[in-house]
Amino acid sequence: MDGLGHEPVMRADVVRLLLPEPRPGLRLIDLTVGLGGHAEALLEAAPPDAQLIGLDRDPNALERAGARLECFGARVTLLQSPFSGMSEAMDRLGWAKVDGVLADLGVSSLQLDDAQRGFSFQSDAPLDMRMDPTRGESAAALLARLDERELGVLIRELGEEPAARRIARSIKRSDEPPTTTGALRAAVHRAVGPRRGRRNLDPSTLTFQALRIAVNAELDELDAILTQLPERLAEHGRAVVLSYHSLEDRRVKRTFALWAKACVCPPELPICQCGGRARARALTRRVATPSEEEIARNPRARSARLRAIEWLDAAGDEG
Numbered sequence: 531m532d533g534l535g536h537e538p539v540m541r542a543d544v545v546r547l548l549l550p551e552p553r554p555g556l557r558l559i560d561l562t563v564g565l566g567g568h569a570e571a572l573l574e575a576a577p578p579d580a581q582l583i584g585l586d587r588d589p590n591a592l593e594r595a596g597a598r599l600e601c602f603g604a605r606v607t608l609l610q611s612p613f614s615g616m617s618e619a620m621d622r623l624g625w626a627k628v629d630g631v632l633a634d635l636g637v638s639s640l641q642l643d644d645a646q647r648g649f650s651f652q653s654d655a656p657l658d659m660r661m662d663p664t665r666g667e668s669a670a671a672l673l674a675r676l677d678e679r680e681l682g683v684l685i686r687e688l689g690e691e692p693a694a695r696r697i698a699r700s701i702k703r704s705d706e707p708p709t710t711t712g713a714l715r716a717a718v719h720r721a722v723g724p725r726r727g728r729r730n731l732d733p734s735t736l737t738f739q740a741l742r743i744a745v746n747a748e749l750d751e752l753d754a755i756l757t758q759l760p761e762r763l764a765e766h767g768r769a770v771v772l773s774y775h776s777l778e779d780r781r782v783k784r785t786f787a788l789w790a791k792a793c794v795c796p797p798e799l800p801i802c803q804c805g806g807r808a809r810a811r812a813l814t815r816r817v818a819t820p821s822e823e824e825i826a827r828n829p830r831a832r833s834a835r836l837r838a839i840e841w842l843d844a845a846g847d848e849g
C-alpha cells in the first residue's frame with residue numbers, strides 16, 4: 531500500500547524482480563497503479579525506451595498517478611479499468627505480450643485515509659467501500675440485500691471470521707441495516723464485545739475485510755488475472771504479486787506452484803508419463819515479506835506477501 535509520504539511496499543524487491551536486466555523495448559503493466567509509486571520506481575530503473583500501462587479502477591488514484599508520472603510523457607498510458615481488463619488494455623495498445631506485470635493488491639492509503647470512502651472504521655462515514663465509486667453496489671446496499679444466512683456465509687468465507695453467524699445476526703437484527711461505518715462497527719461490537727484478539731485488531735476488522743472483498747469482487751478479479759497471465763506473458767516475462775491477506779496469497783501460491791511443476795501425473799504413477807515441462811520458474815523461494823525496518827517505517831506493509839515467477843513457456847501458448 532502506498533500513500534503520499536509512503537514508499538511503495540517492497541519497492542527494491544519489485545524493481546529487482548521485474549527488471550533483472552535492461553532489455554530494449556521493454557513493456558510493463560502495473561495492474562494496480564494506485565498513486566504511481568511502484569510505476570515511478572520501475573520507469574526510473576528501466577531503459578529509457580521502456581513503456582508502461584497503468585490500470586486502476588479508482589479514478590482518484592489515476593489522477594494522482596497521472597500527476598506523479600507526467601514526467602515520463604508518452605512512455606506511460608493510464609487507463610481506468612478493473613485489472614481483469616488487462617488483455618483488453620493490451621489489445622488497445624497493440625501489445626501481444628508483456629515483459630513484466632505487477633499486481634499490488636488491495637486498497638491504497640489514499641482510499642483508507644479518505645473517511646468518506648467508507649473503507650475504514652476509524653471514523654464514521656457512509657458505508658460505501660467501492661474502489662470505483664461510479665459503479666456497482668455499495669457495502670450498505672449489499673448488507674441490505676443479503677439475508678442473515680447469506681451474510682453469515684460471506685463474513686465467514688471472505689473474512690475468515692469465527693463469529694460470523696453471531697455478527698450477521700446482530701447486523702440483520704439491528705433496527706435498520708447499518709448505512710455507516712460506525713453503525714456497522716457498533717453492530718459487530720454488540721455481537722462479540724469490544725474484544726481484541728491476536729495482533730490487537732478491532733473486532734470489526736475481519737467483517738470490514740469481508741465486505742470490501744465482496745463489494746469489489748476482489749477474488750474474481752484475481753482469478754481473472756491468473757487466467758490471463760499465461761496467454762500474455764512473453765517468454766522470460768515476469769509477474770510479481772503483492773497480497774495482503776491469506777485468501778489472495780493462497781490463490782497466487784497455488785497457481786504459481788502449478789505453473790512451476792513439470793510433471794502433472796497422478797502421484798500413484800511410479801514414473802512420469804505426461805512428459806510435462808514447467809511453464810514457469812518461481813523467483814521467490816517460498817514467500818517474500820517486508821523487512822522489520824520497512825514495517826517500522828510503514829506499518830501498513832506488515833501483512834504484505836510477495837510472490838514472483840518468470841514465464842518459460844512461449845511455445846505452449848503461442849502454438
Ligand SMILES: C[S@@+](CC[C@H](N)C(=O)[O-])C[C@H]1O[C@@H](n2cnc3c(N)ncnc32)[C@H](O)[C@@H]1O
Nearest residue numbers: 532538562564565566567568587612613634751
Ligand atoms: C495497494 S494500492 C497500489 C499502490 C501502488 N502500487 C503504488 O505504488 O502507489 C492498490 C490499488 O489497486 C487498485 N485496485 C484494487 N483492485 C483492483 C482491480 N481489481 N482492478 C483495478 N484496480 C484495482 C486500488 O484502487 C488501489 O488504487
